[in-house]
Amino acid sequence: MDLKLFFDPISSDIQVDSLPSSAIAHSMYINQGQLPELDDRDIAIIGVQESRGANEENQKGISLSATEIRQSFYRLKKGSGNLKVVDLGNFRNGPELTDTYQRLQEVCGYLMENNILPIIIGGSHDVDLGQYQAYENQEKLITVLNIDNKLDLADPKSALPVDAHIHKIFKYDPNYLFNYYQLAYQSYLVEAKEAELIEKLYFEAVRLGVVKENIKELEPIVRDADMMSFDISSLQAHYCPGAVDSNVYGLTGEEACQLCWYAGLNDKLSSIGFYDYDVYKDTTDRKTAFVIGTMIWYFIEGFYNRKGDKNFRSNDYLVYEVSMGGEPSSIKFYKSKLSEKWWMEVPHPEETSGFLRSRMIPCNYSDYETALEGEVPNRWITTYSKFV
Known part of the structure; x- marks a missing residue:
C-alpha cells in the first residue's frame, strides 16, 4: 500500500x-x-x-x-x-x-x-x-x-x-x-x-x-x-x-x-x-x-510495558480448576506468572473457529473467589450465553 x-x-x-x-x-x-x-x-x-x-x-x-x-x-x-x-x-x-x-x-x-x-x-x-x-x-x-x-x-x-x-x-x-x-x-x-x-x-x-x-x-x-x-x-x-x-x-x-x-x-x-x-x-x-x-x-x-500474556498453554501460567458440582461441572482459571493477571476458560463449539480468541475471558481474583463459593461468575455466564 x-x-x-x-x-x-x-x-x-x-x-x-x-x-x-x-x-x-x-x-x-x-x-x-x-x-x-x-x-x-x-x-x-x-x-x-x-x-x-x-x-x-x-x-x-x-x-x-x-x-x-x-x-x-x-x-x-x-x-x-x-x-x-x-x-x-x-x-x-x-x-x-x-x-x-x-x-x-x-x-x-x-x-x-x-x-x-x-x-x-x-x-x-x-x-x-x-x-x-x-x-x-x-x-x-x-x-x-x-x-x-x-x-x-x-x-x-x-x-x-x-x-x-x-x-x-x-x-x-x-x-x-x-x-x-x-x-x-x-x-x-x-x-x-x-x-x-x-x-x-x-x-x-x-x-x-x-x-x-x-x-x-x-x-x-x-x-x-x-x-x-x-x-x-x-x-x-x-x-x-x-x-x-x-x-x-x-x-x-x-x-x-x-x-x-x-x-x-x-x-x-x-x-x-x-x-x-x-x-x-x-x-x-x-x-x-x-x-x-x-x-x-x-x-x-x-x-511498552506489555507482558506478552497470550499463550495460555505455556508454563507462564498457574492453572486452578474449581469443581462447581453442577453446570458447569468445573471452571478453569489461569493466573499469569508474568503479570499476575487472571483469566477463566469458557467452553464453546470447537468447530466455530471465530470464537477461538474469545474462550479465555479476563477476570479478577474476586471471580475465582466467587467460584470457590460455588457460584458461577457473571462474566462466565455472559460469555457462555453467546455460544448457546
Whole structure:
C-alpha cells in the first residue's frame, strides 16, 4: 500500500525543532514533509480531520483537533523503553463521509496486518466506524470497548452519524462483533430502550457511578478489548471543556489516564481512537488538548510495558480448576506468572473457529473467589450465553 496517497504532513504550526531535546517528539518519526518508513515500527499515529458526521456548529473545531493534540503531546517527556512510534500525518478526507470511513478501514487494516497499532487522534466519534471496519478481513470475532457518556444508538435514518455510529456497528454486515462493552455512560443522558437493547444483546454497559466506585475492578473489561474508542465527552468539563458534549459530571483526567494505561497493557488490543474534541470550545491554554495528549502518553507507556500474556498453554501460567458440582461441572482459571493477571476458560463449539480468541475471558481474583463459593461468575455466564 502506498500510504503517501492517504496522508498530508503535520501542520507547519508545529515547530518540532524548537521543542526541548527531552520532548517525546524527538523520539518519534514524524511526517513533516516526507512520510517516514514503517520498518520496525510498533505504533502509528493518524491525525483525522473528518467532522462531517457531527453537528455543523462543531465541525470546524473538530477538524483542527489533531493539530492541537499534537502540540500538547509532542511536548511531553519521553517515557521508558525504546519508542518505535511514527506519526503518519493528517489523514485525507474522502469526497464523501463514507469514503473517509473506507479509506481509514484500508489504512488501519494494512497497519494491523503489519503488527503496527494505529492511534487515531481527532475527528468526530463516528469515525470509529472506519476503525471497526478495519477488522473485517481478520477472520475472527472481536470485542469492542467504547468509552462515552451516551450510547449513540439512534436510528441512522433520522440522526446524525455521530449519534448513530454504534447502531451501525451493531448492524454491520458481515458481523464479526463478539462482545461490546461501554464504560462511563450517564443514565440521565440515555433512553431506557437503548440500555435495554444492550442487555438484550448480552453486551455490557457500565454506568459512570460504577466506574468511579472501583476502577480497578473494571480492568478485565479493558483487557478483553481488541479495539477501543474513546469519546472525550465522557470526561468532566473541568478536565475537558473542549469536548463536543462537555458536561459537569464524568471521568476525571486521572481516571481517563488509568483506563488508557490498562488499554496499553492489553496484549490483545490492536487499535485505539480519541474522538470529539472541538478546539473552539477549549480554553486558551488548551487544557483539553493537554489531557488527551497525556492519555495518549499513558497508553504508549502501557504498550511498552506489555507482558506478552497470550499463550495460555505455556508454563507462564498457574492453572486452578474449581469443581462447581453442577453446570458447569468445573471452571478453569489461569493466573499469569508474568503479570499476575487472571483469566477463566469458557467452553464453546470447537468447530466455530471465530470464537477461538474469545474462550479465555479476563477476570479478577474476586471471580475465582466467587467460584470457590460455588457460584458461577457473571462474566462466565455472559460469555457462555453467546455460544448457546
